[in-house]
Amino acid sequence: MAFYSAANLVELYDGFCRPFVANGRRLLLLQDGGETYVVENRCPHMDAPLANGRIVDGAIVCRAHGIGFDLRSGRARGPLADTLDCLRFYPVAYEGNKIGVDL
Numbered sequence: 650m651a652f653y654s655a656a657n658l659v660e661l662y663d664g665f666c667r668p669f670v671a672n673g674r675r676l677l678l679l680q681d682g683g684e685t686y687v688v689e690n691r692c693p694h695m696d697a698p699l700a701n702g703r704i705v706d707g708a709i710v711c712r713a714h715g716i717g718f719d720l721r722s723g724r725a726r727g728p729l730a731d732t733l734d735c736l737r738f739y740p741v742a743y744e745g746n747k748i749g750v751d752l
């Protein structure tokens with residue numbers, strides 16, 4: 650297992666959203682409400698990159714078709730909530746003053 654850095658801790662703020670690649674996986678580091686998340690940088694709806702989205706009311710909203718995915722549960726909001734897969738989360742990892750994932 651190896652650590653893959655996405656950002657320095659001092660760079661983080663609510664609304665932070667940065668794509669990065671770890672061991673060939675396209676991921677996204679986000680912060681909202683003081684919580685940080687690492688999710689797959691792929692919308693469960695039709696695979697658009699979520700890095701182009703925006704964070705609104707605790708959800709990452711995909712720019713392609715406007716579906717929001719809750720950052721705590723991973724579930725889609727709205728009428729497709731029961732039909733779409735959830736966001737795929739990865740555990741956040743730290744090394745020194747860096748934040749990222751261990752994969």
Ligand code: FES
Binds near residue numbers: 697
């Ligand atoms: S691809 Fe993301 S909402 Fe459709």
